[in-house]
Amino acid sequence: MRILQSDTGNYLEHSVEVMERKERFDVTREAIDARYVALELGKGATKKPTADTLERAEAKALSCGKDSDSIADYFALCRSFCENFGATELNQRVGP
Numbered sequence: 001m002r003i004l005q006s007d008t009g010n011y012l013e014h015s016v017e018v019m020e021r022k023e024r025f026d027v028t029r030e031a032i033d034a035r036y037v038a039l040e041l042g043k044g045a046t047k048k049p050t051a052d053t054l055e056r057a058e059a060k061a062l063s064c065g066k067d068s069d070s071i072a073d074y075f076a077l078c079r080s081f082c083e084n085f086g087a088t089e090l091n092q093r094v095g096p
């Protein structure tokens with residue numbers, strides 16, 4: 001995961017590995033939406049995640065098993081981060 005800033009805006013770009021894991025484990029938009037709602041209803045720092053929070057969530061998503069919510073949690077945190085940071089979430093990694 002990396003955060004890009006340019007004249008055209010701010011972007012959050014996912015790693016190839018996390019996108020492949022999302023697809024392999026069939027993490028659906030519905031699962032991500034459910035984790036996002038849980039995040040928004042919860043309390044604490046995760047309501048306004050930082051880049052460090054996203055890095056930790058990504059590491060956890062890359063080490064979890066199929067039955068874990070970690071991948072959906074990562075994408076839910078990314079959505080929340082983008083809303084707070086004014087960034088656009090890119091659906092796939094581009095470039096090196």
